[in-house]
Each structure stands twice: as structure tokens, then as C-alpha cells.
Amino acid sequence: MPSKGIHVFTYIAARGCSIELSVPGKSVSVNDLHRFHNVALEVESSAIESFFDKRGKFNFKVHQDGHQITEQWIDINALTGNASGGTMENIATTPSIFHGDNLIISYGLYEAGKGHDLLPNRHQCYVTVTPSYAHWIKDVAPPGSEAEKKPFSRLVLPAAHDVGMNSMASSEAVLRKAGGAVVCELIHDSPVLAKLADTLSRDAIGLIAPNIIFSLAITQKDSLEAMLKIGARYFEFRPAHLHNAIANRGALPDRLYFQHSAIPGMAYDAFLKGVVTFLREHPSEIVVVQLRWDGVPEVCKKPSNEEKKKYLDEALREAHGEIVPGNLHDMKHLSIGQLRSDKKRLIMLDSVDSLSTYTDEGNATLDGDSILKALPRVLTPDAQKGKAFVNIQCQATASNIVKAVVYSILEASVTTSCLLATKGLCDSKILPWCRENVVKQCNLDRLVVMMNDFIDGATADVAVDLSRQRLKK
Incomplete structure (x- = not known):
């Protein structure tokens, strides 16, 4: 069945934090400290209930000590590969998130569309969760x-x-x-x-x-x-x-x-x-x-x-x-x-x-x-x-x-x-x-x-x- 991939790169350096990555029918959680994770996910058309609308949500959630800090998402069409809507549709509106004085979440999404020649055919997302280094x-x-x-x-x-x-x-x-x-x-x-x-x-x-x-x-x-x-x-x-x-x-x-x-x-x-x-x-x-x-x-x-x-x-x-x-x-x-x-x-x-x-x-x-x-x-x-x-x-x-x-x-x-x-x-x-x-x-x-x-x-x-x-x- 048609699907569209998304490649997610994560890094955590703040204790008590985890990143949950989700697409329809699958969820992955990472919480290792100081480790670079590469996670490959697929938005599968077979996992989307609607017969006509084959858009599935990719999202990530950041938790600290069991409390959700943020959720960011975008809809991905499993048939066309297009990504639209949600909070990550525009690069210019994905600034780093500051949670209090001690936590910073930096992230970004590259929309691959159908893919083209040398460029990736999977959407690319990165998420880092680290302490504030305002006075490092x-x-x-x-x-x-x-x-x-x-x-x-x-x-x-x-x-x-x-x-x-x-x-x-x-x-x-x-x-x-x-x-x-x-x-x-x-x-x-x-x-x-x-x-x-x-x-x-x-x-x-x-x-x-x-x-x-x-x-x-x-x-x-x-x-x-x-x-x-x-x-x-x-x-x-x-x-x-x-x-x-x-x-x-x-x-x-x-x-x-x-x-x-x-x-x-x-x-x-x-x-x-x-x-x-x-x-x-x-x-x-x-x-x-x-x-x-x-x-x-x-x-x-x-x-x-x-x-x-x-x-x-x-x-x-x-x-x-x-x-x-x-x-x-x-x-x-x-x-x-x-x-x-x-x-x-x-x-x-x-x-x-x-x-x-x-x-x-x-x-x-x-x-x-x-x-x-x-x-x-x-x-x-x-x-x-x-x-x-x-x-x-x-x-x-x-x-x-x-x-x-x-x-x-x-x-x-x-x-x-x-x-x-x-x-x-x-x-x-x-x-x-x-x-x-x-x-x-x-x-x-x-x-x-x-x-x-x-x-x-x-x-x-x-x-x-x-x-x-x-x-x-």
C-alpha cells in the first residue's frame, strides 16, 4: 500500500525527558541521554481509516518527569507525500521552545514532497531537548x-x-x-x-x-x-x-x-x-x-x-x-x-x-x-x-x-x-x-x-x- 516516510533525528541532554514520535498505528519513545537517535517512520495509507482522505498525522511530544511540555505536528498525505497544516508547516514559525529557565526544545521539519533527484524523498525532522545554556x-x-x-x-x-x-x-x-x-x-x-x-x-x-x-x-x-x-x-x-x-x-x-x-x-x-x-x-x-x-x-x-x-x-x-x-x-x-x-x-x-x-x-x-x-x-x-x-x-x-x-x-x-x-x-x-x-x-x-x-x-x-x-x- 502507498506510504510516505519521515526520518526523525533526536537528541536529549536534559534529565527526566523523553520524546514520543507518532504516526497512525505506530509510536516510538526515546529517552537515552546524550545519544543521537535516527528513527524511520512511515505514514501508511492502510493505517488511515478514511477511504478518501489519506492524510495521517505525524507528531512529536516532549515530556519531562511525566508532564507534557509540547506537542508539534503536521499532516502527511500517504498518497502524494505532501505535508501541510499543523504547527510545523512553516519553517519560519518553528522557533526553539523555552520551558521555564531550564529547558530548550529545538526542532525543524524539511518537507520533501514527492522527493526529487538528489534530495531526500522522506520528510526530515530533528528534535533536540537540552538544558538552557544561557550561562554555560x-x-x-x-x-x-x-x-x-x-x-x-x-x-x-x-x-x-x-x-x-x-x-x-x-x-x-x-x-x-x-x-x-x-x-x-x-x-x-x-x-x-x-x-x-x-x-x-x-x-x-x-x-x-x-x-x-x-x-x-x-x-x-x-x-x-x-x-x-x-x-x-x-x-x-x-x-x-x-x-x-x-x-x-x-x-x-x-x-x-x-x-x-x-x-x-x-x-x-x-x-x-x-x-x-x-x-x-x-x-x-x-x-x-x-x-x-x-x-x-x-x-x-x-x-x-x-x-x-x-x-x-x-x-x-x-x-x-x-x-x-x-x-x-x-x-x-x-x-x-x-x-x-x-x-x-x-x-x-x-x-x-x-x-x-x-x-x-x-x-x-x-x-x-x-x-x-x-x-x-x-x-x-x-x-x-x-x-x-x-x-x-x-x-x-x-x-x-x-x-x-x-x-x-x-x-x-x-x-x-x-x-x-x-x-x-x-x-x-x-x-x-x-x-x-x-x-x-x-x-x-x-x-x-x-x-x-x-x-x-x-x-x-x-x-x-x-x-x-x-x-x-
Whole structure:
């Protein structure tokens, strides 16, 4: 009988919690701590009573100490494969759930539809249940402890890849003011989407503009505050002025924005203000920000040193001297305690040379295997020499695979992202590797960053545990 599959990836790091996964006629419960589970389920048409309506509900429920914390669901048609309705129909409306001050549930759903070529033909869902890591540096290196005397560079920092692309807000403002055709002018700097622009007419691109932006650029779906509470402590930001095609139409105020190629995301002043606000509310935490401009086209003017200083000074003014900026030397040589006592809890880096595990070819994967194979080859002692820190990039970049992008743009909806299609599968392979190998592969004198799309509790939990291990060395 016809059926539609769903592949679910789960991770639990909070005691007393369980995740119940259900489709018509079957239910599976997982409760193991610190274990990456892969569960394959089928919405079977034979298990659905209605003769005409072959939609069956997939849902997950999270319980803690016997009490239900949340239930999320979507209807899946066993005949067509379509997923619709429910609470998980739209990626943009699946933010992490905060239960009190101690529990965070991060989740997401990729709608596979009928499946297409390289992309999965099963729907993909991930669910992580972890403690809040809003003050995890305080927990692993409490003020006054021996751990606080260790170098800050011993830590492993969770990181949100392309933090500034966490919503469609800026892009939607552009589309409302300038129309979808403006996207045609923005995507020629993308090697993949330039081919799309050469194939389709300007009007056609205008009609599917939201799909293009979502498939190409949206890499996060939580607010900055939520990412920090999930545990993120390292961010790369590419601040630049708007592309002329946007600026000339007055679609957005003239200020610095995160630029994903020429697509604008979060405003730089809002980002800095959000980080400073978090640090003031969490006085033992430390955040590292790296400014970069790789991939930003020349037409998007980079800020001058004076402009960068103006933005930073403005953000720090509200801290009234409680926070002062640290630099590369501070990050590499000072202890956690020294950074706290010197008030250097916002470390600002500018185009610093790091050892990144990312390559266009290796990360252009749908199953993560090429990333996994590359990690031990890249993270060698010789390769780490002279580098300011190590950046392990866990995310796959399916947006570099032409066929995957074309499907996401032309045939899928704005709620489906080819980037999200790889999330659960890659995490279930790469995060366990990091947990088992980072301590022995990475130099103790080098800060380590673990970067990921759609930052989640599993990424944070692994990084925090690795930080504890390295602090004991």
C-alpha cells in the first residue's frame, strides 16, 4: 500500500525527558541521554481509516518527569507525500521552545514532497531537548574556581553559521518596496543562482523571489537572544552597506547590514546591541565576534574603521563601562578570569586567519559523508600552527549543489529549504565525531569553534562537554 516516510533525528541532554514520535498505528519513545537517535517512520495509507482522505498525522511530544511540555505536528498525505497544516508547516514559525529557565526544545521539519533527484524523498525532522545554556561558561568555569584560571582558548564555542540570516524581515521589506524583480540584480554574484538567472526571465524570478532568498540565504530561524540562550558564543558577521539596487529604491534605511552575497539580513547595530544586552544580563559570559567580508560583492560598500568603531561605541555606551572590547591577543593569551576582571567580555576580531574545515566541495553534500572524511585530514597539528583558532563547520551547504537549489526554488514552497534537508542527517554523524575526536585532534592552546546552521541544543551540548574536558587538561 502507498506510504510516505519521515526520518526523525533526536537528541536529549536534559534529565527526566523523553520524546514520543507518532504516526497512525505506530509510536516510538526515546529517552537515552546524550545519544543521537535516527528513527524511520512511515505514514501508511492502510493505517488511515478514511477511504478518501489519506492524510495521517505525524507528531512529536516532549515530556519531562511525566508532564507534557509540547506537542508539534503536521499532516502527511500517504498518497502524494505532501505535508501541510499543523504547527510545523512553516519553517519560519518553528522557533526553539523555552520551558521555564531550564529547558530548550529545538526542532525543524524539511518537507520533501514527492522527493526529487538528489534530495531526500522522506520528510526530515530533528528534535533536540537540552538544558538552557544561557550561562554555560559560568557553569564550566565558575568565578573564583580553578577552571576560571585556565586560558579562555581552552573553550569550545558553539556558533551560529550566518547569524544575520535568521529571518526574512529585511528581504521582505525589499520585496515590498522594490518588487521581486530586484532579486535578479542580487543573485548574479552567486555561482549557482547566476545560472538560474540566465535561464529564467526577470518576471519569472520576481514571482519566485521569496523561494530564491529562502533557499539561498536563510540559515537560522531563532532570534539572536534565543541563539545566545541555546549556547552560541561565537558569531561571524559581514557588515556592509546595501546593494545599489536596494539603496536606490529606499527599501531599507541606509545603515550596515549582514550581507549574504548581496542579500541583506540583520542590521549590524541591532546585532551589537543584542549581544551587549545579553552580556549585561549574564555577567560571567563571554562572546567572540569575527568581522569578515568573504563573499560580499564590491557593490556592497564595506565600512571604514571609523564607521566600525562608531557602531561598536554606540552599542557599548549602554553598558556604562561594564563591558569593554577585547582583541585577538586577549582571546589567545588571557584566562577566563582575566577577561572577566578586565571587563573584556566582548572580543572583537577583524578578518583574523583561522583554520576552517569548510571547503566548497567538501561541504556541498546531502549526507555529510564528505565533511566527515575531511575532518581528520584538515585538523592536523601542522595545519593548526599559526592559526588564531579552529573553526569546525558542521553544516552542509546544499545551496552549492545546483540541482538541489533548483528544486527548492522552482518546485518546493517558501517553507522548504534545501539547507534544512541536510540538518538532521549531518548532525547525527558530525557531532558524534566532534565529541569523540576534538580533544585529541585540536591543540589545547587554540580556541575551537563548532559552527552550525539552525543552531540547536545538540551542537551546544557537545561543545559545552568538550569545554569541560579541555579545561581539565
